[in-house]
Amino acid sequence: MKTLTYLFGAIAGLATIIAVSAASAQSIRVDYPDGAPRIASEFNSKQGVNGGKRRARHQGIDIKGKNRMPILAAADGKVLEVDTGTCWGPTVVIDHGKGYDGKKLVIAYGHVGDVSVKAGQRVKRGQQIAQLGNNHKKYKCIVGVRHLHMQIGRQWRGPKKGSYWGHVRYLKDGKRGVNPHLYWAGGKGKVTCFRKGETYPAGTLTYPVACR
Numbered sequence: 001m002k003t004l005t006y007l008f009g010a011i012a013g014l015a016t017i018i019a020v021s022a023a024s025a026q027s028i029r030v031d032y033p034d035g036a037p038r039i040a041s042e043f044n045s046k047q048g049v050n051g052g053k054r055r056a057r058h059q060g061i062d063i064k065g066k067n068r069m070p071i072l073a074a075a076d077g078k079v080l081e082v083d084t085g086t087c088w089g090p091t092v093v094i095d096h097g098k099g100y101d102g103k104k105l106v107i108a109y110g111h112v113g114d115v116s117v118k119a120g121q122r123v124k125r126g127q128q129i130a131q132l133g134n135n136h137k138k139y140k141c142i143v144g145v146r147h148l149h150m151q152i153g154r155q156w157r158g159p160k161k162g163s164y165w166g167h168v169r170y171l172k173d174g175k176r177g178v179n180p181h182l183y184w185a186g187g188k189g190k191v192t193c194f195r196k197g198e199t200y201p202a203g204t205l206t207y208p209v210a211c212r
């Protein structure tokens with residue numbers, strides 16, 4: 001019985017560190033460096049950040065944090081828009097150019113609080129673009145748990161929003177999110193913290209929150 005309990009514990013533990021890419025159905029084992037806040041709801045997960053069951057698979061990653069936790073640009077880029085969605089709350093969308101594989105990286109940083117950048121502005125990797133706020137009960141999509149939702153797409157929606165809300169308000173391919181674990185500067189599945197003064201390969205991403 002003890003062995004069985006251990007086994008189930010191990011399986012549950014493993015499940016939390018494996019993110020499956022929807023597009024390729026390939027598993028990526030996720031390694032965190034020391035001090036990196038853990039992802040509370042993984043890419044492609046059916047479990048929400050509040051522990052509830054999702055209706056659709058998660059198209060981004062969720063990282064919980066305290067009020068005012070800085071949100072950092074995951075790479076150099078240009079701010080496409082700053083918007084407040086009725087469900088998502090304040091959101092920053094950045095064009096990060098092409099990834100190492102030649103595919104476009106457009107990132108929606110959603111559920112944030114105060115935003116410190118403007119549309120059209122160029123940003124550097126690691127630069128603070130926003131901070132988490134005290135609005136997790138105000139916006140439905142934040143589901144009562146303060147967190148960043150970071151989602152990668154290939155195509156920005158643009159200024160004409162129509163009646164789109166949620167991820168498709170910002171990314172045309174919001175329903176086909178791209179697995180962030182493919183793009184970390186340290187390699188696939190290797191969450192990479194931004195450190196000042198360090199250089200990172202072009203077309204790669206660093207973690208959107210600071211590591212301790």
Ligand SMILES: [Zn+2]
Pocket residue numbers: 041058060061062148149150
């Ligand atoms: Zn999310």
